[in-house]
Amino acid sequence: MILLAGPCAAESEQQLLATARALPGDTIFRAGIWKPRTRPTSFQGAGNDGLAWLSRVKQETGLPVATEVASAEHVRAAVAARIDYLWLGARTTANPILVQQLADALAIDHTGVKAVLVKNPVNDDAALWLGDIARIEAAGVSVMAVHRGCGHRPCWKMAHTLRTERPDIPLLLDPSHMSGDAAKIPALVGQASALALDGLMVEVHPCPAEALSDAKQQLLPEQYRELLPLFAPDQGKTSELTWLRAEMDEIDDHLWQTIQSRMQVSARIGQWKKQRGMPPLQPERFAEIMTRRLNWAQSQGLSGEFVKAVMSALHEESCRHQE
Numbered sequence: 122m123i124l125l126a127g128p129c130a131a132e133s134e135q136q137l138l139a140t141a142r143a144l145p146g147d148t149i150f151r152a153g154i155w156k157p158r159t160r161p162t163s164f165q166g167a168g169n170d171g172l173a174w175l176s177r178v179k180q181e182t183g184l185p186v187a188t189e190v191a192s193a194e195h196v197r198a199a200v201a202a203r204i205d206y207l208w209l210g211a212r213t214t215a216n217p218i219l220v221q222q223l224a225d226a227l228a229i230d231h232t233g234v235k236a237v238l239v240k241n242p243v244n245d246d247a248a249l250w251l252g253d254i255a256r257i258e259a260a261g262v263s264v265m266a267v268h269r270g271c272g273h274r275p276c277w278k279m280a281h282t283l284r285t286e287r288p289d290i291p292l293l294l295d296p297s298h299m300s301g302d303a304a305k306i307p308a309l310v311g312q313a314s315a316l317a318l319d320g321l322m323v324e325v326h327p328c329p330a331e332a333l334s335d336a337k338q339q340l341l342p343e344q345y346r347e348l349l350p351l352f353a354p355d356q357g358k359t360s361e362l363t364w365l366r367a368e369m370d371e372i373d374d375h376l377w378q379t380i381q382s383r384m385q386v387s388a389r390i391g392q393w394k395k396q397r398g399m400p401p402l403q404p405e406r407f408a409e410i411m412t413r414r415l416n417w418a419q420s421q422g423l424s425g426e427f428v429k430a431v432m433s434a435l436h437e438e439s440c441r442h443q444e
């Protein structure tokens with residue numbers, strides 16, 4: 122079992138030491154020092170100062186340390202500072218040119234690097250993720266994969282592909298970035314356990330509300346300790362079926378959210394009609410929608426009966442939202 126925990130970003134030496142001291146002894150301590158942020162006005166990370174803070178954590182606590190690298194320059198600085206584990210973030214792994222530059226820098230020198238963790242790209246692209254892994258492996262360094270989903274969608278299918286194509290490399294879950302919400306982390310860790318993943322990367326901060334980045338998703342050290350018993354992966358208990366059910370549940374989540382969005386639009390259409398004295402039911406519009414869907418469904422191998430039943434139920438519920 123491979124466990125990484127620590128703050129989203131290194132904010133000060135004190136913050137790193139306080140967090141690391143509160144973590145279990147089998148933790149690989151993570152902290153980002155070069156932060157890929159959406160807005161230029163957000164906290165961009167401590168930069169090179171953070172390398173010295175991480176070295177201090179390693180010296181004081183004996184925990185191995187990990188940080189994110191997003192350029193060849195970062196690789197050289199992190200290797201020189203004897204950082205044990207490096208990870209490539211989701212924005213970096215979306216760009217093969219950049220990943221190749223990092224791989225080239227690692228090929229020249231990866232002294233002391235125990236492994237490079239490759240997160241899935243921000244876009245749902247298993248082939249690109251596999252390609253990133255191949256580029257980094259070619260540098261002669263050992264690799265692990267970290268599944269962090271796309272935005273806040275799990276994209277289990279992508280992780281399933283990774284597991285199927287590369288059963289030989291450890292696959293970890295990052296429930297913090299996958300959910301963006303501390304309250305959703307325990308359920309995701311339960312899922313990672315059921316899928317018999319090999320480890321976790323979790324954001325932990327001594328005072329999440331005051332974190333300079335990702336405040337909503339960071340756990341207190343004691344919450345992290347409470348989380349760990351939920352993760353008991355057992356290869357013997359998982360199967361293709363567990364993966365397919367995870368994929369199906371995600372599709373259902375999406376389907377119901379889509380239905381909910383449809384009802385919201387429906388209610389707005391209802392308002393528009395009401396203001397103009399139109400009744401909710403417009404038979405010619407319903408007939409047109411039904412014909413269009415029936416034609417499409419035929420080409421997809423769905424039965425006409427099924428499509429009629431679903432469209433009628435959707436339409437009935439929509440009319441109810443327009444009353």
Ligand code: PEP
Nearest residue numbers: 153210211212240269298
């Ligand atoms: C991180 O782990 O700090 C991070 C930036 O994650 P991601 O690249 O998955 O968004």
Ligand code: MN
Nearest residue numbers: 129324334335
């Ligand atoms: Mn983060």
